Amino acid sequence: MTVTTHASPTSSVRSHGRLRTAGILLIVAGITFFLYGPLHPQSDSGEGSKVDALIEMLENPMWVPAHVLALISYACFAAAVWAIRKGFAFAPVMHRVTGVVLAFGVAGTIAMIPHALASTGADAVRAGGEDTFWYQLMTWNESIVNSAWALSIAALVVAGGLTRAVGNRIIMPIGLVGALAYAVALATVPFIDTFDPLFPVSGLLAVWGVIAGIMMLVRRS
Secondary structure, eight states, X not given: OOEEOOSOHHHHHHHHHXXXXXXXXXXXXXXXXXXXXHHSOOOSSOOSOHHHHHHHHHTSTTHHHHHXXXXXXXXXXXXXXXXXXXXXXXXXHHXXXXXHHHHHHHHHXXXXXXXXXXXXXXXXXXXXXXXXXXXXXXXXXXXXXXXXXXXXXXXXXXXXXXXXXXXOTTTHHHHHHHHHHHHXXXXXXXXXXXXXXXXXXXXXXXXXXXXXXXXXXTOOO
């Protein structure tokens, strides 16, 4: 169960302000995550290897704008978790969960920077294929770092929903399905195409972020 802080009028106002900040950040995170999906370049040919598909996407002019939106989204999710931790006095379990989520949030945000810049390595990938630095970076960045980020958000959705610190049990399935779909798609996309259709489903995480953010904005101190 989540307990709000009531040490003094000043601390109560500060806590409420941080929760409002967290709400705004969640809304921005949800909107930018939702826009990131459709703007992400796709491999239109449908033929060739994973290397060919990656080159096609890296050479698409929308690569950088799409991933800048992803970077903003990841950063806002991380900042929202930080604000939530400062605005609530949590029970030990929830405190540990948000600590882990914050750590993965920071790691995912940092990892998104070279991911966004990977378009500069398109020629290197074309020349060297799977053995190039950029291809290996993209592979492990997506399958490990980003999928771990998605799983940490899934943990936040569940813990936040059960304690009503972030969202509630009604919207919890929306965020959980979206986060898990994103995690599975990311973990497998460098190797197989089987779970690629889950990427659009991950948009549910954006819906959860916006709703959870609005709920936090209207939360009473």
